[in-house]
Amino acid sequence: MIPASEKPGPWPARLDLLQSLSGLLLGLFILLHLLFxxxxxxxxDAMWTVTRFFEGYFIFGHALPWLVSLFVASIFALFVLHAWLALRKFPTQWRQHRIYWAHMGAMRHEDTTFWFVQVMTGFGMFFLGPVHLYLMLTHPEQIGPYASADRVWSGVMWPLYLLLLWLVVLHGGIGLYRLAVKWGDYSDPAKARRKLKWMSRALMVFFLALGMLTLAAYLKIGIEHAPNVGEPYVPSLKGVS
Ligand code: HEM
Structure with missing residues (x-):
């Protein structure tokens, strides 16, 4: 029997739940983010309308970019919380890494490999995510068809976005799969696992393709707009200015 003084108490389980919840919220956020x-x-015009919508333009009659900053700040806080909670499970010593590599090689078990991919993609996002979030936080008024395309091309953000896209889609796709396996209650777990794996793969392929097409569209606009970099977009929609 474990002595009372060595019992872990309720906190590891609570922190685990908090990690799952923050991951679920971030995962859902990123799916919506990539769609918008x-x-x-x-x-x-479509992108201009989405941007102005989040600035409250259609409610208050004028854009309030600080609303976007407020939202970015809460996503940033969630991102930091999630990363901090995940750090608890990082293999921190070289010996732990060696054991894990050996284990992964011997097992050839996809779910074990998934966990490793999640650790590595999470590690990459730890550095790249804050660069993007800080820009969105401090310059929310510079989001729009031209402003974003100028940032992607003339601001040379495209390499970072390309890398971040792969990291976030792999991390999010595997993360959502692992959440469903961990917390779901299935009558036939092996069958459910196969189905969930298929669904997470389809989700990742779809969002990677969509993200790459989106980035290509920003690149095209950014290259064409490079001689007039900084000039804001004026919508051609009727009734708005
Ligand atoms: C509320 C917070 C966020 C806002 C307002 C936001 C906004 C934007 C905007 C406007 C773009 C278009 C490019 C640009 O204007 O520079 C973009 C692209 C991107 N964002 Fe975010 N973002 C947020 C959070 C995140 C987070 C947390 C991640 C991942 C860690 C992320 C990953 C990406 C990626 C990968 C792209 C490039 C997508 C592509 O074109 O394929 N964003 N974001």
Missing amino acids: DASILLGK
Whole structure:
């Protein structure tokens, strides 16, 4: 029997639940983010409308970019919380890494490999995510068809976005799969696992393709707009200015 003084208490389980919840919220956020971001594929006016919507333009009659900053700040806080909670499970010593590598090689078990991919993609996002979030936090007024495309091309953000896209889609896709396996209650777990794996793969392929197309659209606009970098977009929609 474990002596009372060595019992872990309720906190590890609570922190585990908090990690799952923060991950679920971030995962759902990123799916919506990539969909809204893809509005550029429907045209500059569509992306302009989405941007102004989040600035409260259609409610208050004028844009309030600080509303976006407020939202970014809460996503940033969630991102930091999630990363801090995940750090508890990082293999921190070289010996732990060696054991894990050996274990992964011997097992050839996909779910074990998944966990490792999640650790590595999470590690990459730890550095790249804050660069993007800080820009969004401090310059929320510079989001729009031209402003975003200028940042992607003339601001040379595209390499970072390309890398971040792969990291976040792999991390989020595997993360949502692992959440469903961990917390779901299935009558046939092996069958459920196969189905969930298939669904998470389809989700990742879809969002990677959508994200790459979106980035290509920003690159095209950014290259064409480079001679007039900094000039804001004026919508061609009727009734708005
Ligand atoms: C509320 C917080 C966020 C806002 C307002 C936001 C906004 C944007 C905007 C406007 C773009 C288009 C490019 C640009 O204007 O520079 C973009 C692209 C992108 N964002 Fe975010 N973002 C947020 C959080 C995040 C987070 C947490 C991640 C991942 C860690 C992320 C990953 C990306 C990626 C990968 C792209 C490039 C997507 C593509 O074009 O394929 N964003 N974001």
